[in-house]
Amino acid sequence: MARHGRLEANLNDAKLRESVDPVQQLAAILQPDDDSDSRTPSKPLNASEVANILGRGTDLSTWDYDNILGYLQSNGQPWRANKAIPHPVGALILPPRGISKPRHTIDHRIFSCQKVNEGSSAIQFHNPSANLGLTTGYIRRIWQLPLQGHMQTFLVVETHKKLSLSDQWKAPFYSMPYLYATIVDAAPSGEFLIIEPRHIITHLAVYKRPAGTYKIKQAILVISWALNRGRRQ
Structure with missing residues (x-):
């Protein structure tokens, strides 16, 4: 009972949600601050609401703006850069400002930016770049932009x-796919992608291992997507 009480106290302490403590990471996942769900269509926005969102929004970095624009164009959507003037009549202009979010809810599960909660930022997802299959990484930034009268969410993933x-063969996971795990370099890759919530499959369990593990000279991460349990493909 005492242990249960301590756990419940942690779950109910909103100030602990962004901690790196495992119990508090669990709290952030079980009791997200944002109760919205990405599968619920956003309500239509009128011109006044769009103006208000852009007015209180944050400027996108050049990299984020250019790559969100490129992502949309690669999907056949004729968006134009706001600085590509003059614009044709009726052109779709990608706004340079948006809402920067610390977390986003998908199927009632919370996904966070890494700087907010590393435990819920590690994901397995479909790589939308030329249908390159499944990829893993960390969510770095989450943006919401008002596009054609609706809020649309984009995630910047490293x-x-x-x-x-x-090195992969030195660990047991490469030859045992039924373990639903693999190893990756612990160092940042410096390679980023733009994805949408629909591309995310599952959270990852991540275990940091020191240099020398499995006789690999650098620090590594053991990552597992067993949390999915076949729910999403």
């Missing part, structure tokens, strides 16, 4: 840095 095949 992919995990792959190890050489020879």
Whole structure:
């Protein structure tokens, strides 16, 4: 009972949600601050609401803006950069400002930016770049932009840095796919992608291991997508 009481106290302490403590990370996942769900269509926005969102929003970095624009264009959507003037009549202009969010809820599960909660920022997702299959990484930033009268969410994800095949074979996971795990380099990759909530499959369990683990010279991460349990493909 005492242990249950301590756990419940942690779950109810909103100030603990952004801690790196495992119990408090669990609290952030079980009791998210944002009760919205990405599968529920956003309500239509009128011109006044769009103006208000852009007025109180945050400027996108050049990288985020250019790559969100490129992502939309690669999907056949004829958006134009706001500085690409003159604009044709009726052109779709990607706004340079948006709402920066610390977290986003998908199927009642919370996904956070890494700086807010590392535990809920590690994800497995479909790589939308030329249908490159499944990829893993950390959510770095979350943006919401008012596009054509609705809020649309984009996530900037830094992919995990792959190890050489020879290093991967030193761990048991490469030859045992039923373990739903693999190893990656613990160092940042510096490679980023734009995705949408629909691309996310599951949270990852991440275990940091020191240099020398499995006789690999650098620090590594053991990552597992077993949390999915086949719910999403």
